[in-house]
Amino acid sequence: MLDAAEQYSREAFPSAKEFLRRLYDFEIYHRKTAPWNPVCVTGLPGGGKTSIFVAATRLLEDDTVNAGAGHVLPLLGFRHLTIEDERSELGILRRTCWAFNRQWSGTTSSAHEKTRLKEDDGFPMRDLKRARDTTALVGFRSGCCGVMVDEMQYMTQSTTANTLVTKSLLELSYLRFPFFFAANFNLVAKLLARPPQDRDRLLSNPVVVLPDTVATEISETAWKNYIRECKRVAGGVLDFDVDKDAESLVRYTFGLRRKFVIIIKSAYGRAREAGRFAAGMSDIEEAYKSTAYYTHRKDVESLIAMETSGKKEQKEFVCPIEVDSTEAMARHRMAQEEQGRAVAEQMVIDSLSPAGRLAYQQAGGPKPDAGEKSKGSGRVKTPVSSSSLLAGSDQFHRKRK
Structure with missing residues (x-):
């Protein structure tokens, strides 16, 4: 310019x-x-x-x-x-x-x-x-x-x-x-x-x-500089490590700066409701799963899915102009690696006992989404027998009387 x-x-x-x-x-x-x-x-x-x-x-x-x-x-x-x-x-x-x-x-x-x-x-x-x-x-x-x-x-x-x-x-x-x-x-x-x-x-x-990413050195530097400046301007109300958490923050926002601003505002609001004066990564994770961030989360998930699979399903998210192939390949490779890590982590979580899953969450592991049922929490089904059928019939007739 x-x-x-x-x-x-x-x-x-x-x-x-x-x-x-x-x-x-x-x-x-x-x-x-x-x-x-x-x-x-x-x-x-x-x-x-x-x-x-x-x-x-x-x-x-x-x-x-x-x-x-x-x-x-x-x-x-x-x-x-x-x-x-x-x-x-x-x-x-x-x-x-x-x-x-x-x-x-x-x-x-x-x-x-x-x-x-x-x-x-x-x-x-x-x-x-x-x-x-x-x-x-x-x-x-x-x-x-x-x-x-x-x-x-x-x-x-x-x-x-x-x-x-x-x-x-x-x-x-x-x-x-x-x-x-x-x-x-x-x-x-x-x-x-x-x-x-x-x-x-x-x-x-x-x-x-292009949205920021940690897939290339130049973009990673720009992303870290941006969130570091946001953290500085926030004056101590954001409590996370820029170098350590930059990749996680990309996953929650797809590197889109407007979504980053929205999610940290939501995270700080949740921290204040809990009586704390600074929002950390756990608050940002909860904000990501919240109803207020629902439409943004769906956008992020759609963009990640498109970048992982290479399918161009949602036209409003597809750039009609070809971007640099080196940049595109680096983003695609990072998305696939991230998907592999997420699948492996979920497999480990699924293999844990209820006590082990609770200990994992208390140690800082992700909690299940709101409304997600944990294993063993559903209704226990008993085998059908003649006595259970008769008992059910008696209960039905008593209610009719």
Whole structure:
């Protein structure tokens, strides 16, 4: 992202004199500039796409620049737009134009901003070309070096959404700024089904954000750094060993950071209910089995099953773009090894006597899921005999009387 912003800035603003010349003759300059091919950032829900965009807005702070001849103009960094309820190309362009007009950085999705959007005058809401030209001019004048578009999945809920999303993305690329957009796997699959000219323009630079894992050294380091930072920010209310428990935490969350945040919040709540001020791995395990984490647990189990078997059963979890084969093989191998360990552990548990199973649980072994019946806890069946049949008949007739 920074490389793209630097390349664009060097080409668009080579000097103050050239900048002013292009600003006052913008239509000619804009026509000569080729549209920017966007970067599609895709990944599983909760994998960190939005977090990447939010973090990028903090890298380049807004400022002002003296362009000479009394022109003190804003100098904007990245702009992060959340589409949410926009349902037209004009609406998206207007929201983008407002983002360029803002004198502070950050994500443009607040209620205050939506109110101002309705109150602003002068933006051409009936002419798409004029709206695009106005937005491009305001963005160039503001020195913006990149646009990031998020939450586009809400535009894909109607029968005509595929065309609308494609047109909206192309309109934003015509602004001639470095352009990044987040897309879930379903949206990417729909874009792949578009004609070749649309695919070439919108999916020529895909970036797949993979969930963290301990299968590769780079990803393991990133995962440990993340949970270590979460533990530090939590201020002592999380009690686990990052290096020792990193693999277990991957199993409970599939390395998805949103699910990690959800499970540690649930685990801390359970610890406080028990009168403790810190949540450990036993609390996280209980949170994993809880009703509150049910949908997340089903997602994790489905993802692990798909990674182990290689079957692509749930399309919303299948990346339509092939990922690096080395990374995929490492994840598959780790999932199979984990499955083998889980089967072996369950076989040992099943072979224990009730007393041995209780001692195993007291020593820190996993407890059975809620509602799971332990062996020997069911109703004891007695052999059928003539005396038992007669006794049952007598009991039935007494109840009828």
